[in-house]
Amino acid sequence: MAAPILREAELDIGMSLKKAVSTVSPLALRILAECPVTKARACDLTLPHCTVNTPVFMPVGTQGTMKGITVDQLDELGCQICLGNTYHLGMRPGPELIEKANGLHGFMNWKRNLLTDSGGFQMVSLVELSEVTEEGVKFKSPYDGKEILLSPEQSIAIQNSLGSDIMMQLDDVVSSTVSGPRVEEAMWRSIRWLDRCIGANKNPDRQNLFAIIQGGLSAELRKTCLDEMTKRDVPGFAIGGLSGGEEKDDFWRMVTLSTDHLPRQKPRYLMGVGYAVDLVVCVALGCDMFDCVFPTRTARFGSALVPWGSLTITKKQFAKDPQPIDPDCQCPTCLRHSRAYLHALFKSDTAAMHHITIHNISYQLTLMRSVRQSIIDGCFPDFVRTFMKRMFPSPEQYPSWAVDALATVSITLE
Amino acid sequence: MKLELSRVVQGCRLGVLTGLGRAGQHSLEVPGCLLYTRCGSVPHLTQDTLHTLKNLPSVTQLTLDTLAEHQEVLEEFKEGAGKFAGLHDTVLYCSLHDPATSSPTGHITNKTVSVWGSGGRIALSVAKFMALQKAVRPDLYHSMADGETWPGNVSRKRVRKSVDRTLAHLDECLLLHHRTQELAGVEVLGVVEGGDVLEERVRSARETAKRPVGGFCLDGFHSAAMDQNLRTQLIATTVKELPEDKPRLLQGVGRPDHVLSCVEVGVDLFEGFFPFQVTERGCALIFAFDIATDPEAAGTGPQAPPTARCVPEAPVDSRIVGELDDDKPEADVVENNGPGYQEDQTKMTPFEINLKDKRYRDDFGPLVEGCGCYCCRNHQRAYLHHLLMTNELLAGVLLMLHNTAHYCAFFTALRVALASDRLEHLKKRVLMGQARG
Numbered sequence: 001m002a003a004p005i006l007r008e009a010e011l012d013i014g015m016s017l018k019k020a021v022s023t024v025s026p027l028a029l030r031i032l033a034e035c036p037v038t039k040a041r042a043c044d045l046t047l048p049h050c051t052v053n054t055p056v057f058m059p060v061g062t063q064g065t066m067k068g069i070t071v072d073q074l075d076e077l078g079c080q081i082c083l084g085n086t087y088h089l090g091m092r093p094g095p096e097l098i099e100k101a102n103g104l105h106g107f108m109n110w111k112r113n114l115l116t117d118s119g120g121f122q123m124v125s126l127v128e129l130s131e132v133t134e135e136g137v138k139f140k141s142p143y144d145g146k147e148i149l150l151s152p153e154q155s156i157a158i159q160n161s162l163g164s165d166i167m168m169q170l171d172d173v174v175s176s177t178v179s180g181p182r183v184e185e186a187m188w189r190s191i192r193w194l195d196r197c198i199g200a201n202k203n204p205d206r207q208n209l210f211a212i213i214q215g216g217l218s219a220e221l222r223k224t225c226l227d228e229m230t231k232r233d234v235p236g237f238a239i240g241g242l243s244g245g246e247e248k249d250d251f252w253r254m255v256t257l258s259t260d261h262l263p264r265q266k267p268r269y270l271m272g273v274g275y276a277v278d279l280v281v282c283v284a285l286g287c288d289m290f291d292c293v294f295p296t297r298t299a300r301f302g303s304a305l306v307p308w309g310s311l312t313i314t315k316k317q318f319a320k321d322p323q324p325i326d327p328d329c330q331c332p333t334c335l336r337h338s339r340a341y342l343h344a345l346f347k348s349d350t351a352a353m354h355h356i357t358i359h360n361i362s363y364q365l366t367l368m369r370s371v372r373q374s375i376i377d378g379c380f381p382d383f384v385r386t387f388m389k390r391m392f393p394s395p396e397q398y399p400s401w402a403v404d405a406l407a408t409v410s411i412t413l414e
Numbered sequence: 415m416k417l418e419l420s421r422v423v424q425g426c427r428l429g430v431l432t433g434l435g436r437a438g439q440h441s442l443e444v445p446g447c448l449l450y451t452r453c454g455s456v457p458h459l460t461q462d463t464l465h466t467l468k469n470l471p472s473v474t475q476l477t478l479d480t481l482a483e484h485q486e487v488l489e490e491f492k493e494g495a496g497k498f499a500g501l502h503d504t505v506l507y508c509s510l511h512d513p514a515t516s517s518p519t520g521h522i523t524n525k526t527v528s529v530w531g532s533g534g535r536i537a538l539s540v541a542k543f544m545a546l547q548k549a550v551r552p553d554l555y556h557s558m559a560d561g562e563t564w565p566g567n568v569s570r571k572r573v574r575k576s577v578d579r580t581l582a583h584l585d586e587c588l589l590l591h592h593r594t595q596e597l598a599g600v601e602v603l604g605v606v607e608g609g610d611v612l613e614e615r616v617r618s619a620r621e622t623a624k625r626p627v628g629g630f631c632l633d634g635f636h637s638a639a640m641d642q643n644l645r646t647q648l649i650a651t652t653v654k655e656l657p658e659d660k661p662r663l664l665q666g667v668g669r670p671d672h673v674l675s676c677v678e679v680g681v682d683l684f685e686g687f688f689p690f691q692v693t694e695r696g697c698a699l700i701f702a703f704d705i706a707t708d709p710e711a712a713g714t715g716p717q718a719p720p721t722a723r724c725v726p727e728a729p730v731d732s733r734i735v736g737e738l739d740d741d742k743p744e745a746d747v748v749e750n751n752g753p754g755y756q757e758d759q760t761k762m763t764p765f766e767i768n769l770k771d772k773r774y775r776d777d778f779g780p781l782v783e784g785c786g787c788y789c790c791r792n793h794q795r796a797y798l799h800h801l802l803m804t805n806e807l808l809a810g811v812l813l814m815l816h817n818t819a820h821y822c823a824f825f826t827a828l829r830v831a832l833a834s835d836r837l838e839h840l841k842k843r844v845l846m847g848q849a850r851g
Contacts, residue, residue: 063800063801063804063806064797064800065801065806065807065808066808067806067807067808068458068806068807068808068810068811069808070463070788070792070808070811070812071792072466072788072792073460073462073463076462088804092800092803092804093775093796093799093800093803097775097776097796100776100778101778101794101796101797107794107796107797107800108797109792109793109797319487320486320487320490320491322491332460332461332462333460336461336500337500338498340487340491340498341454341498341499341500344453344484344487344498345453345454345455345499347453347483347531347532347533348452348453348455348480348532349452349453349455349457349458350457350458350807350810351455351456351457351458351459351460352455353807354458354460354807354811355460358460
């Protein structure tokens with residue numbers, strides 16, 4: 001897959017092949033349609049393993065597996081890109097082993113694209129004893145108690161071993177509820193670490209490195225970070241440091257500020273966002289890529305996502321319900337099983353979780369395909385209005401942040 | 415339902431069970447196994463993953479242990495547990511107990527047996543048992559039975575009682591069966607009890623054979639309850655009392671070496687729970703059963719006598735020859751039988767490898783070279799090791815796929831061996847080539 005992309009890039013820029021290989025990233029973004037009303041766009045993002053149709057939701061397969069779903073099942077759901085977590089995979093089974101297995105693609109036998117995070121976020125959120133210095137993130141291994149330093153160089157080295165199609169820079173993650181000088185320090189440090197990550201990437205010809213915009217909930221810091229990072233020639237940008245418990249009003253303002261200043265010709269990835277309403281609103285604000293553990297995690301607790309919210313299948317009310325989870329859904333679970341059977345199976349076997357995981361991934365991917373189609377068809381604002389109407393019983397229940405955010409991109413909800 | 419035997423080799427019966435299912439369009443080759451399920455699902459698997467496997471058994475086993483608690487739901491649903499579980503185009507066999515889990519003992523009365531659902535114990539009278547069959551709507555099921563006859567401290571009197579009760583249950587079941595419109599065309603298997611007491615086994619078989627049953631379930635022989643030598647001796651004598659033209663299903667026995675010895679004494683069918691037990695301990699079946707080449711010429715290493723590695727030698731229980739037994743006092747209504755001979759169900763057998771073992775950490779080979787299952791076609795031992803070490807759900811999915819495929823292929827190989835007079839080859843291959851993974 002990589003060769004034709006490089007050739008395309010080479011023709012565009014008119015460089016020699018040799019030069020192209022050494023400097024041009026293995027990524028091409030073709031904008032198919034831009035919504036004339038909002039900032040939404042539909043693109044084809046060509047990556048080394050296949051082309052990704054955006055806007056896209058990327059399911060999270062933390063430890064090199066999608067929670068009980070086989071790679072063939074994931075492929076059949078139409079998934080073109082999923083995530084692996086550098087922190088977890090770096091610990092177990094470790095980068096050396098995965099490299100021997102021909103990278104994470106070979107290890108898990110996934111033929112489509114992979115995105116890996118930097119490992120920094122997990123370290124700060126999962127590991128109590130972590131300390132951030134200019135060198136990197138210091139932490140104690142939860143497995144053997146050994147002190148480990150994750151530097152930008154090491155994060156990239158691990159991600160190079162994993163062989164992901166998109167790698168994320170190591171950033172200095174501060175909780176979005178923190179304010180003050182620590183946020184500014186983290187922003188500047190993230191910019192310095194970006195440069196170290198760019199320098200450390202051994203495979204710029206086949207692995208894309210994305211920058212992560214930081215700056216907390218301060219418009220000023222975000223803007224400074226955007227100005228600095230967009231000076232770097234990275235293949236894509238992520239909006240980071242959000243979706244961590246901050247007010248939704250702060251959240252969407254930071255998102256829309258970021259997309260206002262990000263270059264049009266590069267993909268924009270909003271990290272950690274996966275609720276249906278958030279996805280639709282943030283597409284309107286100009287984001288292309290999303291990831292979140294929510295749809296797969298909630299499935300394992302028996303919660304199935306539907307256009308009108310969610311159903312907790314384990315609840316008694318579904319014990320005799322002969323309908324599928326969503327009568328309009330075409331996923332393998334809904335085509336075969338009733339709510340009543342899934343309710344019963346939840347008491348005996350893990351396959352019940354797999355059925356709902358499949359349904360929830362299908363729901364997310366189908367939602368994004370519908371969003372994309374409406375952008376291409378030029379009727380995205382109508383799509384948003386219909387979507388909101390279905391999701392909430394009455395307009396009074398529309399979250400005000402969503403109404404406000406959509407109003408800034410000229411979508412009025414009645 | 416009709417059993418057509420094509421040949422009998424060294425006591426092994428090779429044939430086809432035809433006329434299965436309500437329309438009689440299905441068949442099952444014997445010796446063979448059933449497809450194991452819990453609540454109508456093969457554990458860990460969705461229909462999509464299950465059907466990556468070819469040549470699955472045509473009969474699926476449902477258990478009242480996992481379905482009884484859903485009786486009301488099934489009754490309202492009206493179309494049976496198969497349709498409820500999304501199972502299409504398979505014959506459904508309904509048994510009382512889940513062969514992969516052992517239920518607490520001591521809850522059997524003259525009138526009831528108990529099953530254990532997620533919400534605890536459910537006592538079944540014959541009426542309730544038959545109401546459940548009506549709601550489940552299987553194609554065949556076995557009659558209600560008192561199978562608590564574990565040797566060790568079970569008295570002869572208790573064994574006799576279990577035979578009497580089971581025969582009484584059978585008569586009552588048959589009576590209700592014929593009165594139930596919804597069960598027209600459904601086959602009933604009679605259950606042969608008798609613990610480890612030979613004359614009770616003979617009596618149970620003889621009496622059951624007098625009833626209008628479609629076939630027989632041999633109960634109380636399960637791996638946890640009995641030593642293998644005793645089991646085969648008892649079965650050999652018991653089946654002499656059973657008609658040749660009806661199938662014999664052995665409950666609770668799944669190990670390949672046990673399967674081979676039981677087939678040699680005339681057993682036709684086995685429950686397919688063994689691959690699930692192997693999966694639950696993080697193991698993969700790897701034993702060899704290919705007989706395309708001569709095992710001795712194939713360079714498989716030094717041979718050990720078959721029994722040396724897989725069957726612990728144990729003396730035949732003296733009670734089999736009819737030693738006078740004590741008549742222990744029994745509780746009038748509820749008996750509590752402690753475990754006698756008990757094989758640890760969580761223990762590895764020599765037919766499998768433990769993928770959690772460190773040695774598989776960087777083993778990039780498939781579970782079994784040349785295996786065509788989804789797991790072996792797509793994944794490596796190192797990946798399975800990783801999934802197990804990280805407690806990932808996919809480990810169960812992939813192991814269940816492989817173990818089911820491997821176990822079913824073993825039965826196919828067994829039938830091929832019988833058809834081509836190569837049983838001895840197969841036995842050598844299975845018993846000596848254990849755990850070379």
